[in-house]
Amino acid sequence: MIRGIRPLLSGSTYTGVLFAFGGALASLPLLPFAVLPALLWGSAPYAVQAGLTLLAWALLIGLVGLTRTTRRVLIVSARRLLRVPLADPAAGRRSAADRLRTPLWLLLHAGLGWSGALLAGLLLLLGLSLPGSWLGGSARLNLFDRSVDLADSWWSWPVGVGCVLLAAVVCALVTGALRWSAPRLLGPSAAERLALAAERELLLAERNRLAQELHDSIGHTLTAATIQAAVAGEVLSADPAAARAAMRSIEESARAALEDLDYVLGVLREEQAGTAPVRTLADLPELLERLRHAGAVVEPVVSGELAQVQGTVSRAAYRILQEGLTNALRHGAGGPIEVGVVASPDALELRVVNRTAVGPVMSAFPTSGHGLPGLAERVRLLHGEFEAGPDGPQHWRLAVRLPVRAAV
Known part of the structure; x- marks a missing residue:
């Protein structure tokens, strides 16, 4: 009633x-x-x-x-x-x-x-x-x-x-x-619901991509800046030139990270953001130089024509190497870091190998964060192969193979 x-x-x-x-x-x-x-x-x-x-x-x-x-x-x-x-x-x-x-x-x-x-x-x-x-x-x-x-x-x-x-x-x-x-x-209608679902999927994919880019950029910058600041503090009196070089590297890393952050925040606010900062394999020497200023010993091995790797694969390769080197600095036990980049007509192979602390190797790289899962997802979207794990008793190895022809 x-x-x-x-x-x-x-x-x-x-x-x-x-x-x-x-x-x-x-x-x-x-x-x-x-x-x-x-x-x-x-x-x-x-x-x-x-x-x-x-x-x-x-x-x-x-x-x-x-x-x-x-x-x-x-x-x-x-x-x-x-x-x-x-x-x-x-x-x-x-x-x-x-x-x-x-x-x-x-x-x-x-x-x-x-x-x-x-x-x-x-x-x-x-x-x-x-x-x-x-x-x-x-x-x-x-x-x-x-x-x-x-x-x-x-x-x-x-x-x-x-x-x-x-x-x-x-x-x-x-x-x-x-x-x-x-x-x-x-x-x-049914067709419009499909269109709305596609729009939401594209928006979610874009936000996930931005989150991954921000994680890679800011995470690497903070790790490198922390190590570089420690190096600068130790050699400030004994070697002022090295201290100035470390501080200059911190400035360059922070500026690059601010560009990435400004772009991501502009997109999230739905404002007219500027051009997205594009990092490709052409920026790899600059990345390795910043690591050297942080006191890391980097041993790069590059073969093939990197110029033939373009577009999505080149951008993804830079972020993969950046994340791998960041993990090596953050979780490694010092010693040289091997960086391998092999470009062939059909594929691009990436490798980062570093020493780990004495003890169980698996504890050196915790997998509960977003770094390695994000890398694996990025490689999967590019139809590539991803491998990360112990390489011998005291080394950790990150290996990625990206098909070049599959990228657009």
């Missing part, structure tokens, strides 16, 4: 009715144009003229619904007045069936608005006028050639109250019909 009358007591029911009445009123300016065909055919019977006017009116309402702006306005209005969660329309072209959904909604909107307004208004007027004795007046109703004095009829009061309640029921039915049809006609 309470659940049955709850819609009659809900304010959202009557805001939905206002939404329906608004759709009916919004169609009124089109009525003079809809009357023109009937006026041109003045000799037609009245029923034909009325039908022609209604048909022309429906066509004009449908034409208004073909615009994308109309659909956006209707979606925003339905969210606020009908309290229906509706997604924003997906960008891109829509099919013919999808474009017809908004005109159908407008026709239903206007039809329910007019029928609800007329029926609810008639019931409300009847409910207020039936008990004529309320205002001390009289009212008569002709039924089947009989005149009934409503003021003297005992049933005028309950029937009047019933008419008012029926008007509220009509309002609830109109709002319910609009709420039921809004997700089906204004909500995304």
